Amino acid sequence: MLTTESLLDADKHENDPELEKIRKERNYSWMDIITICKDKLPNYEEKIKMFFEEHLHLDEEIRYILEGSGYFDVRDKEDKWIRISMEKGDMITLPAGIYHRFTLDEKNYVKAMRLFVGEPVWTPYNRPADHFDARIQYLRFLEGRA
Ligand code: KMT
Ligand code: NI
DSSP, X not given: OEEEXXXXXXXXXXXXXXXXXXXXXXXXXXXXXXXXXXXXXXXXXXXXXXXXXXXXXXXXXXXXXXEEEEEEEEEOTTSOEEEEEEETTOEEEEOTTOOEEEEEOTTOOEEEEEEESSSOOOOOEESOOTTSHHHHHXXXXXXXXX
């Protein structure tokens, strides 16, 4: 997992050499911007519920917060939740195969850039999803850094 702080200026996201550098280095060729709030996101209730179901993906999940805030919860090595507070200017990269979930905070608003390596696949696999190669690889990676 990679988080950055203060390197990125969210107000400059449309023309930011630091962001371009990250995109180039990590092959984040694809991007869009998602606004999560009741009035802007179609099927808001359903999507919020999905985001907060514990799940994994077969690819990295990369989010860059442009406005508002929220929490990513990730499982640590002991399978306990770690809550990561995400605010404007923060970027997070969740590795393929990590169990996680997302929730808004009391402000009920976040605008985030979604980045992806190649054509995006958003499919969440709710826990348990331990048979996927991405999960097995991720556990192997955790082992190696004891
Ligand atoms: C996701 O896939 O969990 C989302 O896009 C919601 C978080 S965006 C800050
Ligand atoms: Ni996810």
